[in-house]
Amino acid sequence: MQHDAFIGQVQARARLDSRGAAERVTRASLETLAERVPASVAEKAAAQLPQEVGEHLRRVAYTPGEPYTGIRMDREEFFNRVAERAGTSYPKAIHEARCVIEVATEATEGALATQIRPALDDDLAEVLFSGSTD
Numbered sequence: 001m002q003h004d005a006f007i008g009q010v011q012a013r014a015r016l017d018s019r020g021a022a023e024r025v026t027r028a029s030l031e032t033l034a035e036r037v038p039a040s041v042a043e044k045a046a047a048q049l050p051q052e053v054g055e056h057l058r059r060v061a062y063t064p065g066e067p068y069t070g071i072r073m074d075r076e077e078f079f080n081r082v083a084e085r086a087g088t089s090y091p092k093a094i095h096e097a098r099c100v101i102e103v104a105t106e107a108t109e110g111a112l113a114t115q116i117r118p119a120l121d122d123d124l125a126e127v128l129f130s131g132s133t134d
Contacts, residue, residue, distance in 0.1 A: 001107040003050040009106075014099040028085035028093075029100040030056035032078060035071050037119040045115050048108040075124045094127065102131050 001009075011022035034042040034057045046054035073081070083093035105113045117125045 001050060003052040006050050006053050006103055006107055009103045010096075010100055013102065014096045016096070025082075025086045025088070025093075025096040026053060026100050027056045028082045029097040030104075031059065031085060032081045032097075033057065033101075033116065034059075035081070036073055036078060036124075037116055041115055041119050045104075045108065045112050048111050049104060050107070053104070053107075073124075074121070075127055078124055078128075098128060098130060101128050105129070 007019055007022045007026065010016070010026055011019055014022065014025060016022050016025070030053070042057040046057035048054070049057070079090055079093045079097065082097045083090045086093060086096065088096065101112070105111075113129055117129055120128065
């Protein structure tokens with residue numbers, strides 16, 4: 001899947017009004033995911049995505065004094081970070097991040113879920129990987 005198709009799928013599934021909004025939520029979701037999982041796991045997933053999309057898993061914004069990756073965070077903190085980065089509400093961040101992960105999983109023919117899900121707490125993984133229609 002190419003970058004434009006990926007962003008178009010995110011925009012359609014999340015029912016966003018612009019490509020810019022789809023780009024923002026994609027970046028916010030994947031950067032937050034990259035903070036949460038080990039760097040080696042993020043790198044493997046990034047390599048299977050379109051380059052522009054995969055870069056969000058490689059480029060992690062971090063707080064001084066915190067580790068760059070593998071940060072323990074519960075479901076609420078994860079989606080609060082996505083919401084803050086994307087400039088959206090908490091409920092919208094949940095839906096939009098699920099759309100991003102769904103498209104990324106399809107783009108990698110399931111490899112993203114196989115690699116990322118085991119690195120997450122069950123509670124977060126259940127919500128994040130439940131898809132765009134739940």
